[in-house]
Amino acid sequence: MSPTSILKRKKSVKSASNTEGRLVPRKVAFDWSQTPLEWIPGQPFASHFINEINLLLPAGEFWFCRLYNKALPLVTDEKLRDDVQMFVRQEAMHARAHGSALVDYLHTHGIETESNTRREDWLFETLLSDDLFGRKTPKFLERRWLVFRLGIIAAIEHMTCVLGNYALDNKEWEKGDPVLLDLLRWHGAEEVEHRSVAFDLYKHLGGGYPSRYYLATIVMPMIFGLWVEGAAHIMRQDPRFKAKKPSVFRPWVWLEWQRVAKTGQLPSLFWLLKSQLPFFSPWYNPVHEGSTEQALAYLNSSPAAARAREFKAAA
Numbered sequence: 001m002s003p004t005s006i007l008k009r010k011k012s013v014k015s016a017s018n019t020e021g022r023l024v025p026r027k028v029a030f031d032w033s034q035t036p037l038e039w040i041p042g043q044p045f046a047s048h049f050i051n052e053i054n055l056l057l058p059a060g061e062f063w064f065c066r067l068y069n070k071a072l073p074l075v076t077d078e079k080l081r082d083d084v085q086m087f088v089r090q091e092a093m094h095a096r097a098h099g100s101a102l103v104d105y106l107h108t109h110g111i112e113t114e115s116n117t118r119r120e121d122w123l124f125e126t127l128l129s130d131d132l133f134g135r136k137t138p139k140f141l142e143r144r145w146l147v148f149r150l151g152i153i154a155a156i157e158h159m160t161c162v163l164g165n166y167a168l169d170n171k172e173w174e175k176g177d178p179v180l181l182d183l184l185r186w187h188g189a190e191e192v193e194h195r196s197v198a199f200d201l202y203k204h205l206g207g208g209y210p211s212r213y214y215l216a217t218i219v220m221p222m223i224f225g226l227w228v229e230g231a232a233h234i235m236r237q238d239p240r241f242k243a244k245k246p247s248v249f250r251p252w253v254w255l256e257w258q259r260v261a262k263t264g265q266l267p268s269l270f271w272l273l274k275s276q277l278p279f280f281s282p283w284y285n286p287v288h289e290g291s292t293e294q295a296l297a298y299l300n301s302s303p304a305a306a307r308a309r310e311f312k313a314a315a
């Protein structure tokens with residue numbers, strides 16, 4: 001076969017990547033000095049509920065990065081390989097940004113987070129580590145265990161894309177603190193921008209529909225449970241909610257969530273569950289789950305990204 005026909009053949013083979021253009025890792029710098037704990041004025045429940053994501057995300061996103069670096073040598077599609085590398089850089093920046101909110105914002109306001117984040121650390125660093133149940137994974141299971149975990153990430157990334165769209169569209173939050181809103185929208189916009197990568201990688205390495213289906217049924221309730229428990233953990237530290245003894249195992253936090261959701265300050269549980277349905281379809285394609293144009297429009301105007309560029313120029 002001549003080099004020209006090889007090139008033609010290469011061009012006709014469909015890429016495993018569904019991401020348009022090249023992903024861009026953006027540096028950001030947030031100034032937390034003026035952000036109040038009740039960052040949506042008059043809405044302590046919604047403020048704590050959203051503040052919780054700073055507890056939940058860093059451990060999970062660093063786990064994504066470790067796993068993707070492990071999967072990278074197995075990727076044979078050039079474009080997808082680049083997507084994965086850029087995805088890792090974006091997720092690492094997300095984890096660092098939420099980590100900075102944890103230390104410079106929540107801790108500054110006296111919120112104790114460690115007893116909660118310890119659970120996430122165990123989940124991502126022990127239970128879902130390369131070792132199965134604390135023992136070295138047998139060679140023949142290594143790839144399956146890897147693809148299984150990539151399926152978990154694909155399910156989570158569908159959720160983060162849904163939430164990214166929500167953050168970009170929520171007008172009620174515009175009454176709140178601009179720095180926290182920027183964190184949510186910058187992160188949300190990058191989730192929308194890289195929404196296809198996890199699913200493309202999972203499929204490229206052999207992940208199939210049945211396992212995606214059952215994985216999602218396990219992962220989605222687990223994430224909602226962790227989120228609600230983390231939010232309850234913050235609420236237990238607020239004298240206004242102490243008497244309610246907030247807990248994931250008590251109805252109050254779930255009922256109050258639905259009540260507050262009606263005011264437009266939070267997505268409702270029903271809406272979130274409904275938004276997960278497309279992932280269960282055999283024809284699911286993340287491309288249809290968001291607008292890259294809308295995401296890029298926000299990313300080009302993010303104050304934290306502009307601040308990081310100013311720091312770089314001044315250095």
Ligand SMILES: [Fe+2]
Nearest residue numbers: 061091094191
């Ligand atoms: Fe992220």
Ligand SMILES: [Fe+2]
Nearest residue numbers: 091157160191
């Ligand atoms: Fe993501």
